[in-house]
Amino acid sequence: MKKLRRLTALTFSIILAFSLSACKSSSPEGAGSASEGGSHVVYRTLDEIKAAGTINIGVFSDKNPFGFVDENGEYQGYDVYFANRIGADLGVNVNFVSTEAANRIEYLQTGKVDVILANFTVTEERAEEVDFALPYMKVALGVVSPAANTITTLDNWKDEDAMIVISGTTAETYLTKNYPNITLQKYDTYANAKNALENGNAVAWANDNTEVIAFALQNHGYTVGIPSLGSQDTIAPAVSKGNSTLLDWINEEIKRLGDEQFFHANYEATLVDTYGSDYEDSLVVEGGVVNQ
Template sequence: MAKDLGVKPKYVSVDAANRAEFLISNKVDITLANFTVTDERKKQVDFALPYMKVSIGVVSPKDKVIKDVKELEGKTLIVTKGTTAETYFEKNYPNIKLQKYDQYSDAYQALLDGRGDAFSTDNTEVLAWALENKGYEVGITSLGDPDTIAPAVQKGNKELLDFINKDIKKLGEENFFHKDYEKTLHPTYGDSAKADDLVVEGGEVK
């Protein structure tokens, strides 16, 4: 994308909770940080066409694996602040105790330390993590309606938004996102996920 724009990209690290804020305050021009499209976020930023689709997943220790959301009642669920998982559980399961962290790394460490019974975020995240941490299992692979992940720009930045959408469509014609999945994500997921279940090609959700 930067190549097509003719610029050199500068990468900025963001927490899940401040992805929109960094756009609003002009700290970044584009957010590409596992940013799930929601109606609430649409009030703050403009989303381009999506490139991935996800659901909420829950990972827990294999010897005490959580396979049904009802099993979380009376237990502590770890979430990252500002994520769709946090919003989903607050809205649909207010009786489940949430333990919140600013960083994904801190949330995963809390699970490893036994400070919570399970951790919830996008299924793409927990599936990859569980493959690298053999004592853990994604007992719940899909909660709620599927969501999409997309680039975001500052509200009203139509010129940049139109460019990104045009670029995503062009890349879709080259099957870029499937090729990129095979190169970057398939080595992580292996047979636990299929490209067509996660990848959105050319911005068209199927």
């Protein structure tokens, strides 16, 4: 009987220990953390990234020419060009993580990526959940539509028409707030949004003007009837809230790169074939300094 009691107690102890272990956070080994707004944010510090020898950078995989996967399965584009330079200057390998607009914040907060470089427009709401570095690009919203039915204003929108947006983008936020009468047709990926416009599922697509201008230039029969909608904003790298060591390093990196006109060189290497030279100075930000 005593042996049975001892065996029962031992079994209970093993089960309890296993249960407690299973309840622990599954944070990456050695990662830092912070509590923001009641949620637990996971991140790796600069030293931990260097020690690991790899930095995880979230980019788009379907947003040509900013972040996309080419026919050889390689990541390319303006954001990717910048990401590769970050890795080189840090002395680590870059692990590209494909992200969508709606999960950029989540990927940072859960430690899935160390940095987001995915055309991330700086807003006050987002800055409450992530830490933005200095900007490297300027952007506004724009609207593209078929040339046969070009949308040049949103003020006389027809009730039966729908506008395509990407979930989690500033276009969705702006239209919901300023044009609540417009029916939004929401998609998670840029590829699906493009297909929807091409298939005539909606009369127009609102997104960053850089994206819709690129779409119109690359696809015959489409026009950007509204090239600038709302305010002029900036695009910047983002890190997890509280990850000050990585944030400080990226800010200094952007300043250093500005001294060599890196982002103009980036534009020439990745964007000029799409936009030509006319848009270069209106889009590029060097050294984190926005010139009006």
